[in-house]
Each structure stands twice: as structure tokens, then as C-alpha cells.
Amino acid sequence: MVRALVGLCIVLAASSAAAAEQRTNPARERAHEQAAKHFKKGEFKRAAEAFDKELALLFDAERGTPIELAAREKLVLALYAAGDAERAYKEYQALVAVFAEHRFDEDSVLPDTARDLEAHVTRKAIVVAPVSLPASEPASQPRVLVEAPKPEAKRWHWYYLAPLGIGQYLAGSPVRGTIFLVLQAGLIATNIVTAVMLGSLLNKDGTSPDPARATMLQIAMNVGFFGAIGSGVAGLVDGAFFEP
Numbered sequence: 105m106v107r108a109l110v111g112l113c114i115v116l117a118a119s120s121a122a123a124a125e126q127r128t129n130p131a132r133e134r135a136h137e138q139a140a141k142h143f144k145k146g147e148f149k150r151a152a153e154a155f156d157k158e159l160a161l162l163f164d165a166e167r168g169t170p171i172e173l174a175a176r177e178k179l180v181l182a183l184y185a186a187g188d189a190e191r192a193y194k195e196y197q198a199l200v201a202v203f204a205e206h207r208f209d210e211d212s213v214l215p216d217t218a219r220d221l222e223a224h225v226t227r228k229a230i231v232v233a234p235v236s237l238p239a240s241e242p243a244s245q246p247r248v249l250v251e252a253p254k255p256e257a258k259r260w261h262w263y264y265l266a267p268l269g270i271g272q273y274l275a276g277s278p279v280r281g282t283i284f285l286v287l288q289a290g291l292i293a294t295n296i297v298t299a300v301m302l303g304s305l306l307n308k309d310g311t312s313p314d315p316a317r318a319t320m321l322q323i324a325m326n327v328g329f330f331g332a333i334g335s336g337v338a339g340l341v342d343g344a345f346f347e348p
Contacts, residue, residue, distance in 0.1 A: 132161040136175065143178060148186035155179035173203050184217060193224040200225050216276055267336055271343040284339045288332055295328030 139154030158175045166172060176199040183192035200206055208218040265271050268288050272281035302321040305312050312318035 129161065129163050129166065132158050132163075132166070132171075135161055139175075139178065139182075143182055146185075148182045149188075152179055152182040152186055152188070155182060168202060173199070173206070176202070177206075177208075180221065181213065181217075184221065189220075192221065196221050197225050265340055265343040267339055269339065271339065275343070280342060284335065284342070288335045288339065291328045291332040291335060293328075295325055295332060298322075298325040298328060 135154055135158040139151050139158055142148070142151035142154055155175050155178050159172070159179065162172055162175075176195065180192050180196045180199060183189075183195060208221065210218060261274070263271060263274050266274065267284075269281035269283065269285035272278070272284060298321045302318060302325060305314065305318050305321065307313075
């Protein structure tokens with residue numbers, strides 16, 4: 105009797121271990137870790153290959169779940185970042201075929217990238233069955249409604265306030281970003297260089313052997329200082345009210 109109970113316990117333990125092994129997918133998890141590592145390092149081509157491998161290793165029970173969704177989404181972004189836009193569009197179409205309501209989160213994906221991918225995808229049509237009518241009225245024909253893409257609300261982000269034109273670049277305005285970058289960097293450099301030159305020209309008592317030159321350097325230093333402040337304020341106003 106004791107031996108039978110011990111044998112039953114061993115069988116149950118082995119069955120539990122086997123069931124736990126089936127519920128996990130070590131090969132897929134290793135592929136996912138490798139893909140995430142390449143993606144984080146900016147090795148997008150290798151990341152795409154690893155995400156491909158992860159999708160191939162999915163168990164049937166994992167298909168249609170957040171595990172598959174995350175792998176497909178990262179595969180699309182890796183391909184797009186690697187410059188393979190055509191395949192990225194195809195993979196995004198495959199993603200939408202499984203997860204019809206998917207939309208990229210603009211807080212984690214650049215709005216321009218999300219809009220470009222969305223522009224190259226075809227959403228499934230929704231077929232609406234005809235409504236049953238009394239015999240005296242003609243039956244209506246089946247109607248096909250095409251699911252319209254959800255309008256993308258323009259959202260303001262705090263990093264649009266970054267100085268040196270960085271905020272404008274992040275908001276997708278490279279021309280204004282370049283203008284603010286050149287203007288602010290030039291004024292800051294002018295202020296620093298003229299301050300150094302003026303310091304080397306002045307005596308310890310504050311006098312200068314060349315008053316005219318010292319005056320010109322003082323004026324240039326002030327122009328650089330106040331100009332940098334003014335252009336910085338202008339950049340803040342632009343980022344706050346004119347972006348995106």
C-alpha cells in the first residue's frame with residue numbers, strides 16, 4: 105500500500121513538471137530576450153531576425169495573446185528602423201489581420217512613424233447582416249461598412265520645450281529646429297568668446313589699455329547674452345503654442 109502511494113506521488117509530480125514545462129516556452133523566451141537586447145542596442149536588423157524567430161517558436165496557446173502582439177509590434181518597428189519599410193508595411197498588415205483594433209501608442213512610438221505605418225495598412229471590412237423585414241416590405245441587401253481609421257488627435261508633449269531647436273526637431277519641424285539651433289548656439293558662443301577676450305584685456309583694477317576695444321567686446325558680450333535669452337524664450341513660445 106505504501107509503495108503504491110509513493111509511486112502515485114512520483115507519477116503526479118512528474119505529470120505536474122511536464123505540464124509546467126508545456127506551459128512555458130524556453131526557446132521562445134530566449135529568442136525574445138536576444139531580440140530585446142539587439143533592439144535596445146540599436147541593432148535593428150538583428151533584432152528583426154530574432155523577433156522572426158520568436159514568432160516561429162510560438163505555441164498554439166500563445167497565438168492571439170499579448171505575447172504574439174508584442175513580438176509582432178517589435179518586429180514591425182525593428183524592420184522600419186532598419187530601413188526595410190516595405191517589409192515593415194507587410195508585417196504590420198499581418199499584425200492587423202490578427203489584432204484588428206491595434207494602434208501604436210504615440211508616447212512610445214514617434215507620431216510620424218505611426219502615421220506612416222497606418223497609411224500603408226488596410227483594415228478589414230465589417231459585414232452587417234440584412235435586417236429582417238415584414239413580408240410586405242422588400243428585404244434589404246447586405247451592407248458592407250468599411251471601418252474608418254480612428255482620427256489621430258494631435259497631442260502636445262513636454263519635450264517640445266527643449267532648447268537649441270531640439271524641441272522643434274522632436275515635434276517634426278526640422279527647419280525651425282535648425283534655425284533655433286544655429287541662432288542660439290551662435291549667440292551663446294559669441295557671449296562666451298567675447299567674455300573671455302574681455303577678461304584678458306582688462307587689468308586687475310578693471311581698466312583697459314584699449315578702452316575702445318574693451319567697449320566693443322562688452323557690447324558684443326551683452327548682445328550674445330541677451331540674444332541667447334531672447335531666442336531661448338522664443339523657442340519656448342514656439343514649442344508651447346506652435347508645435348505640433
